[in-house]
Amino acid sequence: MRYLTFALGKGRLADQTLELFEKVGITCEEMKDKNSRKLIFVNETLKLRFFLAKGPDVPTYVEYGAADIGVVGRDTILEEGRKVHEVLDLGYGKCKMCVCGYQDAAPLLNHHELIRVATKYPNITKDYFYNTKHQTVEIIKLNGSIELAPIVGLSEVIVDIVETGTTLKENGLEILEEVCPLSARMIVNPVSMRMENGRIKNLLSQLKGKL
Numbered sequence: 301m302r303y304l305t306f307a308l309g310k311g312r313l314a315d316q317t318l319e320l321f322e323k324v325g326i327t328c329e330e331m332k333d334k335n336s337r338k339l340i341f342v343n344e345t346l347k348l349r350f351f352l353a354k355g356p357d358v359p360t361y362v363e364y365g366a367a368d369i370g371v372v373g374r375d376t377i378l379e380e381g382r383k384v385h386e387v388l389d390l391g392y393g394k395c396k397m398c399v400c401g402y403q404d405a406a407p408l409l410n411h412h413e414l415i416r417v418a419t420k421y422p423n424i425t426k427d428y429f430y431n432t433k434h435q436t437v438e439i440i441k442l443n444g445s446i447e448l449a450p451i452v453g454l455s456e457v458i459v460d461i462v463e464t465g466t467t468l469k470e471n472g473l474e475i476l477e478e479v480c481p482l483s484a485r486m487i488v489n490p491v492s493m494r495m496e497n498g499r500i501k502n503l504l505s506q507l508k509g510k511l
């Protein structure tokens with residue numbers, strides 16, 4: 301039997317994924333050691349391998365077949381646009397992609413004005429404004445702390461993830477429009493899906509039973 305390889309997006313999502321996997325008897329003890337610098341972990345009994353990667357790299361590993369299966373947020377899947385099959389909504393990591401800003405930016409959206417939009421997600425932003433809203437905007441790519449942009453006057457609005465809403469609230473910003481709901485998803489390489497159909501289907505049905 302060949303190894304099935306999993307790429308997990310680093311951080312809280314990976315912890316929740318390992319918890320879920322444990323419920324269906326998939327364990328990987330050595331992966332829990334936070335001090336370890338090891339990059340890949342093996343469960344010899346089940347013929348499984350796991351590695352942690354930066355979220356946006358997970359769909360890349362899966363598209364190229366370096367990982368058969370990946371777990372990552374839907375935001376990343378949409379943004380990266382890789383050729384992978386999304387097979388399961390894992391339900392955790394729930395949040396939403398939103399257009400946010402000061403309340404006084406709302407008319408600029410309503411009137412389809414040519415505004416600046418700062419975001420870590422230029423592809424999602426482009427798709428939303430150009431294909432859904434039919435509004436021409438200038439998109440500015442940032443890498444974090446996106447909420448700063450309207451505060452310091454870099455952009456009129458932002459497109460960003462809202463989870464609890466605390467970051468917005470503490471900075472006097474609001475949700476102006478909702479783009480889409482997000483949560484952790486399982487993705488599969490299309491060739492692996494055919495070649496390892498039995499094993500993957502079996503894993504999916506076990507996981508579904510625990511969600």
Ligand code: PRP
Nearest residue numbers: 444445446460461462463464465466467
């Ligand atoms: C994310 C997101 C928001 C915040 C939303 O940022 O970009 O800033 O969390 O969460 P909340 O609604 O619960 O306040 P993250 O902390 O991942 O860091 P970043 O700013 O570097 O992207």
